[in-house]
Amino acid sequence: MKQRSFYHLITPAAMAAVDRDAARSGIDSLGLMQKAGQAVSAAALRLFPDAMRMAVLCGPGNNGGDGYIAAEALRMSGVDVQVFHLGDPALLKSDASSAFLAYRGKLRPLAEYVPCSGDLVIDALFGAGLGRSLEPPVVEIIEAINAASVPVVAVDLPSGLDGLTGHPRPVAFQACHTVTFMARKPGHVLMPGRALCGSVEVFGIGIPHRILDAHRGEVAVNTPSVWEGSLPKLTGSAYKFTRGHLTVFSGPMSATGAARLSAMAGLKAGAGLVTLAAPAEALAVNSAQTTAVMVKEVDDLSTLRDYLQDTRMSAFVLGPGFGVGEKARAFALALRDRKLVLDADGISSFKDKSQDLFAYFAKNVPTQLVMTPHEGEFARLFPEIAKDQTLGKVQKAQAAAKCSNAIVVYKGADTVIASPDGAALINENAPPWLATAGSGDVLAGIIGGLLAQGMPAFEAAAAGVYMHGEAALRVGEGLTAEDLAAAVRPLQIETAF
Numbered sequence: 001m002k003q004r005s006f007y008h009l010i011t012p013a014a015m016a017a018v019d020r021d022a023a024r025s026g027i028d029s030l031g032l033m034q035k036a037g038q039a040v041s042a043a044a045l046r047l048f049p050d051a052m053r054m055a056v057l058c059g060p061g062n063n064g065g066d067g068y069i070a071a072e073a074l075r076m077s078g079v080d081v082q083v084f085h086l087g088d089p090a091l092l093k094s095d096a097s098s099a100f101l102a103y104r105g106k107l108r109p110l111a112e113y114v115p116c117s118g119d120l121v122i123d124a125l126f127g128a129g130l131g132r133s134l135e136p137p138v139v140e141i142i143e144a145i146n147a148a149s150v151p152v153v154a155v156d157l158p159s160g161l162d163g164l165t166g167h168p169r170p171v172a173f174q175a176c177h178t179v180t181f182m183a184r185k186p187g188h189v190l191m192p193g194r195a196l197c198g199s200v201e202v203f204g205i206g207i208p209h210r211i212l213d214a215h216r217g218e219v220a221v222n223t224p225s226v227w228e229g230s231l232p233k234l235t236g237s238a239y240k241f242t243r244g245h246l247t248v249f250s251g252p253m254s255a256t257g258a259a260r261l262s263a264m265a266g267l268k269a270g271a272g273l274v275t276l277a278a279p280a281e282a283l284a285v286n287s288a289q290t291t292a293v294m295v296k297e298v299d300d301l302s303t304l305r306d307y308l309q310d311t312r313m314s315a316f317v318l319g320p321g322f323g324v325g326e327k328a329r330a331f332a333l334a335l336r337d338r339k340l341v342l343d344a345d346g347i348s349s350f351k352d353k354s355q356d357l358f359a360y361f362a363k364n365v366p367t368q369l370v371m372t373p374h375e376g377e378f379a380r381l382f383p384e385i386a387k388d389q390t391l392g393k394v395q396k397a398q399a400a401a402k403c404s405n406a407i408v409v410y411k412g413a414d415t416v417i418a419s420p421d422g423a424a425l426i427n428e429n430a431p432p433w434l435a436t437a438g439s440g441d442v443l444a445g446i447i448g449g450l451l452a453q454g455m456p457a458f459e460a461a462a463a464g465v466y467m468h469g470e471a472a473l474r475v476g477e478g479l480t481a482e483d484l485a486a487a488v489r490p491l492q493i494e495t496a497f
């Protein structure tokens with residue numbers, strides 16, 4: 001992961017280490033806090049110039065310190081400012097205490113804050129240091145402010161939001177804008193955190209990048225910079241066989257549409273040839289509805305083995321509409337040495353039998369297996385990981401990838417792509433109109449199409465998720481899975497015709 005150019009996220013724990021290293025290297029920590037607080041004040045003035053009052057809620061740590069700096073800067077700008085403090089400000093430590101002492105305005109306990117129309121709330125209660133769930137009085141205040149619908153600008157993170165997992169503990173402010181410092185945290189990108197933050201501004205307070213780089217972890221945003229170097233390159237001498245041959249397995253006669261969506265998406269993603277491998281009963285219905293996609297009879301394990309003799313068959317998609325059961329399990333295991341996207345019924349077939357699957361694919365290095373579960377499918381395959389309340393979506397996907405030796409694409413509005421080596425990407429370009437029947441089948445086909453063209457599994461999965469989002473954005477609201485499959489385009493960053 002270190003070799004690739006990534007748009008990294010910084011966990012709250014890593015941010016605390018950055019903070020410590022910055023102080024050790026002689027950087028003035030109060031100066032950092034002053035820049036942070038001033039950035040918050042500037043955002044409040046820019047976004048809410050007509051606020052009648054700015055209520056700055058200051059907590060017991062450095063997040064509160066940022067709040068006191070912002071409050072003083074706003075007061076100096078002529079704004080009607082009132083600070084509401086949590087805990088005894090006399091107990092504030094070091095920089096936060098200095099920030100408090102420099103504040104010359106009005107001060108009242110947090111419990112006395114009553115939201116009024118015309119207020120802007122600046123939330124500086126807790127940021128990266130939220131170490132446990134909030135207690136009842138603070139929960140009630142946050143709920144009352146959210147219910148009053150006064151706008152909230154959050155400092156670093158909306159208070160109550162866990163910066164690592166993106167989960168509220170147990171509630172968080174609904175902010176309209178969040179000002180964070182140096183880099184976003186996973187909680188800004190994961191749901192529901194992403195929605196609770198509103199717009200997110202990343203303000204550089206002057207911590208040198210070498211310090212940040214030293215604490216960058218394995219989690220990044222899914223952007224083309226991660227995988228564009230691995231995208232298939234279309235050269236003038238291309239021939240359909242050099243662009244890979246994708247096979248998508250069709251379900252029985254009554255369930256063929258999902259596989260056709262995958263097949264079309266694989267072709268649009270750039271695979272040179274795509275074949276629907278269908279049982280005899282489904283040959284006619286598939287043939288009647290395909291043109292560029294070919295159809296071939298593959299009924300059972302023995303015909304599959306014959307089919308696999310052709311080593312030009314470069315990648316496979318198994319699961320969309322396929323049917324849950326023994327046949328799906330046998331097909332998946334027969335494909336253990338090939339590049340495989342296991343989706344939908346292909347995943348559900350291994351409920352209570354996941355160890356067989358994991359054992360068969362354990363030895364592939366690097367892995368050639370991509371699994372694309374939504375939340376329900378994830379829980380079928382990884383029940384213990386799914387129910388572990390201490391893990392966020394990224395940690396769940398990482399644990400699942402490790403125990404299955406597969407690239408796990410844990411789908412949703414915040415799809416996480418995780419690799420057995422611990423690398424994880426959070427996707428953020430998917431619009432909500434992707435929540436429609438069949439859109440997952442299209443995703444499986446795109447990833448299959450990229451695998452067929454020779455992209456490594458992690459990069460193919462990540463690029464596929466990104467292309468899926470781009471295709472959905474091109475179509476717009478009201479999209480159907482057919483529109484989506486038709487809108488898929490290769491992302492050709494470098495072309496050399």
Ligand SMILES: NC(=O)C1=CN([C@@H]2O[C@H](COP(=O)(O)OP(=O)(O)OC[C@H]3O[C@@H](n4cnc5c(N)ncnc54)[C@H](OP(=O)(O)O)[C@@H]3O)[C@@H](O)[C@H]2O)[C@@H](O)CC1
Pocket residue numbers: 015016018019022032033036059060061062063064065066125126127128129130131132133134135155156157181205207
């Ligand atoms: N990184 C940087 O370089 C820079 C960071 N900056 C800012 O620093 C912020 C991080 O500051 P921080 O570490 O002091 O943590 P913060 O969020 O204020 O909370 C800690 C306090 O809350 C308390 N507490 C925790 N959970 C609680 C709960 N559930 N219920 C009740 N109390 C709870 C905890 O108490 P304790 O656990 O010790 O009992 C402690 O007192 C960061 O978000 C950013 O805004 C900027 O100044 C610029 C430079």
Ligand SMILES: Nc1ncnc2c1ncn2[C@@H]1O[C@H](COP(=O)(O)OP(=O)(O)O)[C@@H](O)[C@H]1O
Pocket residue numbers: 344374411412413414415430431432433434435436437438439440441442443468
């Ligand atoms: N609210 C949302 N915002 C963005 N993308 C979403 C949202 N809901 C679902 N998606 C995406 O849509 C696809 C749905 O796939 P899936 O749940 O397998 O549906 P289906 O089985 O109907 O194809 C996934 O890629 C998922 O990430």
Ligand SMILES: [K+]
Pocket residue numbers: 063123124125126127154155156157158159
């Ligand atoms: K906050």
